[in-house]
Amino acid sequence: MSGPGVTAPARPVDLSVRLGDLELANPVMPASGCFGPELAELVPVHRLGAVVTKTVFAQARPGNRAHRLGESAHGMLNSVGIPSRGVHGFARTDLPAYQRLGAPVIVSVGGLSEGEYWRVTEELAGTEHAAIEVNVSCPNLERGGVTLGSDVGAVRRVVAGVVARTDVPVLVKLSPDLATIDAAARAAQEAGAAAVTVCNSFPGLAVAPETRRATLGNGTGGLSGPAIKPLALRLVWQAAQAVTIPVVGCGGIATAHDVAEFLVAGASAVQIGTATFARPFVMTEIVRELPALAARLGVTRLTDLVGTLSF
Amino acid sequence: MTLQPLERTDEDRPAPAWCHAEVLVNRPLTERYHHLRLAAPDVAAAARAGQFVMLTAGRDGSGPVLPRPMAVYTRDAAAGVVDVLYAVVGQGTRALAGFAPGERMVVVGPLGRGFAIHPETDRVLVVGRGIGTCSLTCVAQDLAPGPVELHAVTSGRDPGSVIGAEVFREHGAASVRAVHDTDGSSDVAVLRARLCGELDGGPPQQILTCGSERLARLCAELGERWGASVQVSVEAHMACGLGYCHGCSTGGPTGPEESPLVCRDGPVFWLSLP
Ligand SMILES: Cc1cc2nc3c(=O)[nH]c(=O)nc-3n(C[C@H](O)[C@H](O)[C@H](O)COP(=O)(O)OP(=O)(O)OC[C@H]3O[C@@H](n4cnc5c(N)ncnc54)[C@H](O)[C@@H]3O)c2cc1C
Ligand SMILES: Cc1cc2nc3c(=O)[nH]c(=O)nc-3n(C[C@H](O)[C@H](O)[C@H](O)COP(=O)(O)O)c2cc1C
Ligand code: FES
Numbered sequence: 001m002s003g004p005g006v007t008a009p010a011r012p013v014d015l016s017v018r019l020g021d022l023e024l025a026n027p028v029m030p031a032s033g034c035f036g037p038e039l040a041e042l043v044p045v046h047r048l049g050a051v052v053t054k055t056v057f058a059q060a061r062p063g064n065r066a067h068r069l070g071e072s073a074h075g076m077l078n079s080v081g082i083p084s085r086g087v088h089g090f091a092r093t094d095l096p097a098y099q100r101l102g103a104p105v106i107v108s109v110g111g112l113s114e115g116e117y118w119r120v121t122e123e124l125a126g127t128e129h130a131a132i133e134v135n136v137s138c139p140n141l142e143r144g145g146v147t148l149g150s151d152v153g154a155v156r157r158v159v160a161g162v163v164a165r166t167d168v169p170v171l172v173k174l175s176p177d178l179a180t181i182d183a184a185a186r187a188a189q190e191a192g193a194a195a196v197t198v199c200n201s202f203p204g205l206a207v208a209p210e211t212r213r214a215t216l217g218n219g220t221g222g223l224s225g226p227a228i229k230p231l232a233l234r235l236v237w238q239a240a241q242a243v244t245i246p247v248v249g250c251g252g253i254a255t256a257h258d259v260a261e262f263l264v265a266g267a268s269a270v271q272i273g274t275a276t277f278a279r280p281f282v283m284t285e286i287v288r289e290l291p292a293l294a295a296r297l298g299v300t301r302l303t304d305l306v307g308t309l310s311f
Numbered sequence: 312m313t314l315q316p317l318e319r320t321d322e323d324r325p326a327p328a329w330c331h332a333e334v335l336v337n338r339p340l341t342e343r344y345h346h347l348r349l350a351a352p353d354v355a356a357a358a359r360a361g362q363f364v365m366l367t368a369g370r371d372g373s374g375p376v377l378p379r380p381m382a383v384y385t386r387d388a389a390a391g392v393v394d395v396l397y398a399v400v401g402q403g404t405r406a407l408a409g410f411a412p413g414e415r416m417v418v419v420g421p422l423g424r425g426f427a428i429h430p431e432t433d434r435v436l437v438v439g440r441g442i443g444t445c446s447l448t449c450v451a452q453d454l455a456p457g458p459v460e461l462h463a464v465t466s467g468r469d470p471g472s473v474i475g476a477e478v479f480r481e482h483g484a485a486s487v488r489a490v491h492d493t494d495g496s497s498d499v500a501v502l503r504a505r506l507c508g509e510l511d512g513g514p515p516q517q518i519l520t521c522g523s524e525r526l527a528r529l530c531a532e533l534g535e536r537w538g539a540s541v542q543v544s545v546e547a548h549m550a551c552g553l554g555y556c557h558g559c560s561t562g563g564p565t566g567p568e569e570s571p572l573v574c575r576d577g578p579v580f581w582l583s584l585p
Binding site for chain 1: 326327328329367369372375376377378402403417419547548549550551553554555556557558559560561562565566567568569570575
């Protein structure tokens, strides 16, 4: 029936995306470390395109000293230091809780050495997960701030080794702490990655001059939130030009409009971290808003926005 | 002093929810503290004493990106309202002070695991300092009217920063000691002598404290003297309040395992002398 006040149903909008062999119902997923099964208490997380676990290491790690968090202008710094139960504890305790959420599970894999990434991948081989995200980019681990991800050769070796040890698609989450992102993105592609995630938090420092101390227990930390959005957008745009595999955008995304900006810059999917803390419903709200946004931008498939940027 | 998580069951932690709570009241209460009243029926109905909420002070893409943890000061399940007292100390609490009645604020709660009063306990001492007293006032709400005898100490820098005394009185506390630094009544030695004098004859089985390390130490000492158990509510910088960001760990790395998380395993812990 139609009549005054009844609008014709809008044409359905296709939100689905493919990252290699990984098919997602929509492009919205959480950023590693900014999500856990606990969030299912608050929001319908099964509506997300995928869920991403906190980075898992081979051995248990306690994480850094307090304070681990601090507010900064339009963003936050964290030096959580990626505590982990280790891959055994993860597979036994954490992974089943993620599996129950009803969205594809992407396991974030970390390592303190090249071989550790491979060991974790091998240990995961018998478990159920939709994809692996190799975190080569954590800026705040023990090794004097040097990240594996800043060495293109190491990225290539680590990713090739992970790809050889798993049947699932491998995403590679790149560090922003690079002279250029092109070479690292290409190295990931050549090593067999299904997609690159761009990017992790930016290395940063907060200082309390009164005490002459860093405000974070660890000294330096990772900057995230709206402050890094323009930086991340540029890196996404650069990475998308450098590779033919899909790019997953991450950094400061807080609205459906932000998602559209990342898609236009070249991302096929997005990850949302910091925004969830203040607005736990932000990811599922964005999923709900995407069809209307796509319609407003004149596309029926969200992927039609991807990489449409011109100057 | 060492912290130990309380043994807990799922019953100790009602499921949290988020809401766009209407701000009903938000005004200065004393020179130092503001009073915020929120329409948050689910939190009001479920919150246990010592639990907290996360308040989002950022709006429309501006302001603080992290929500701020605040104790539930008092709650009224019938009216569906939650009261919070906060001290304006920085950017986040300044932004909170900017909310006008009628505006809505994103609230998540109730969160954490609060104080546990054991069924055999018939006398409780609560000791709060400054804004930390806000974690203890719901205990008075829960114990009234009832057989458990409540003794309260509320301490502050000056008379204007001593809070909660009226809540303790209103809920039938057997004694309320409001002490402050200006007249020396809050001095730990003075307080110890007073509490021993008054309670040695009939000591509490449980002591609950929040807001001051020095007072927490006093409570731990009194706990040993009286054979009472001591629970303390501690603070940490927080982001998620739920247990997934791992931002609120209590301590440094002491072994391969992460220290307890304040939002998930606390904020209330057993306190003991080393
Ligand atoms: C479980 C819990 C319950 C709390 N209940 C209350 C309450 O009922 N009323 C109240 O006023 N405050 C309470 N707090 C403390 C409150 O969260 C902080 O004062 C607030 O986050 C400071 O934010 P800000 O941006 O204004 O200050 P900032 O600019 O962030 O910091 C100002 C000062 O406060 C310190 N600070 C920042 N965050 C915290 C924090 N989370 N805990 C302790 N110190 C902090 C900083 O190191 C700095 O010295 C509670 C904290 C926790 C963890
Ligand atoms: C508290 C916190 C913990 C994080 N932990 C991880 C982690 O374990 N692994 C990882 O790859 N990235 C981690 N990150 C980085 C985020 O996944 C994300 O890349 C970054 O925060 C930028 O996105 P945002 O601006 O949307 O937060 C963490 C970020 C925060 C704020
Ligand atoms: S605040 Fe996130 S784990 Fe406690």
